[in-house]
Amino acid sequence: MTPELEDAFAAIREEYGRESLRRVESMLEPGGGSPRHPLRRGAKWILPGLAETPWHDPRGHPEIAPVVAAFEEAHPAIKEELNGAWADRPEVFAEYEHYLTRQADWRALYLHRNGRLVEEAAEVAPTAYRVLEEYAVRTGTLCPLLECHFSTLLPGATIAPHCDLWNFSINLHLAVDIPDGCSITVAGETRSWVEGKCLLFDYSFEHEARNEGIRPRTCLLVDLWHPGTTVPERAALTVLVTEIRRLMRDG
Template sequence: MTPEIENAFAAIRAEFGAESITRVERMLEPGGGGDRHPLQKAAKWIMPGLSTTPWHDPYAYDEIAPVVHALEAAHQAIKEELNVAWAARREAFSDYEHYLTRQENWQALYLFREGGLVAESATTVPTAYQLLRDVAVDTEKICPLLECHFSTLLAGAAIDPHCDLWNFSINLHLAVDIPDGCSITVAGETRSWDEGRCLLFDYSFEHEARNEGTRPRTCLLIDLWHPETTIPERRALVALIAEIRRLMGDD
């Protein structure tokens, strides 16, 4: 570890206790994270001690349930604003740039990125922007290392099987506009989106998606902290990943 990471970790241990970030430190050891599920092997970091369940009940966690209920209650307004933006402000969307690839047939409208809200989206999709700020950003439930965006998969497009970087955040989908013929597979189990409802899954497991319909499929994706992580662990993870990105020249 660099001196910057060591100093950050020491400060967290001093505030929260010597054992407060043990799981984060174990993750950084050779072979850290312990045994992995075969469909997690492509993830870069696996923090030990978190549930090894690919699919999660979005209503089961006290931390996440208020986000789910707020998004689902506002679904119709979110969908209407999204459709207006897609028709009249297409320039607000861009090719989605995953850390592994970039796809022209996978479009994104960002609400939160690079550690902060995307101010331009406040006028483009105001309901989603305000809700995100109120229930996920101001409450620090969003993982600031990642993002929130409308994910629009064009007709006929597919997202190839892949693992995301780690297991200490979790991916929430609000199904905004879902034509027939759309599905998502996580760790070998395929599900469909139910428009107006949320799905929650651990994207350190291999997953893929497809739109075999005749019009675009849009979900609102939010990267939340895994609800089984603690406040000191979250602080340590932000310090760790921010320093790694700095060293790699990503900032």
């Protein structure tokens, strides 16, 4: 670790206790601290001690349930604003830049990115922006290391099987506009979105998606802290990933 990371971890231990970062330290050891599930081999980091559950009940975690309820209640307004943006301002939907790939048939409108709310999005999607800020950002439920965006798959688009980088955040999907013929597979189990409802899954497991319909499929994707992580772990993981990204930019 860099001196900056060591100092930051030391400060967290002093505030929360010597054992507060034990799992993070174990994750950083050679071998990752625990055996790796075969459908997680593509993930970079696996924080030990978190539930190894690919699919989660969206309302099954007290911290996440209010976020789910708020987004589902706001779905009609969110969909109306999304459709208006597609009709009037299609240029705001950029090609989505996943860490593994970039696809012209996978579009995104970002609400939160690079550790902050994207203020310009408040004009385009005010309801989703408000719910995100009130229920996920202000409460500390949103993982600031990643993003929140409308994810649109154009007809015929597929997302190839892949694992995301880690298991200490978890992916919430609000099904905003779902044509027939769309599905998502996580750890070998395929499900379909139900418009107006949320899915919640651990994207460190291999997953893929497809739109075999005749019009675009849009979900609102929200990266939340895994409910099994603690406050000091979240602080340490934020410092860790931020420092690694800085070193990669500077290097």
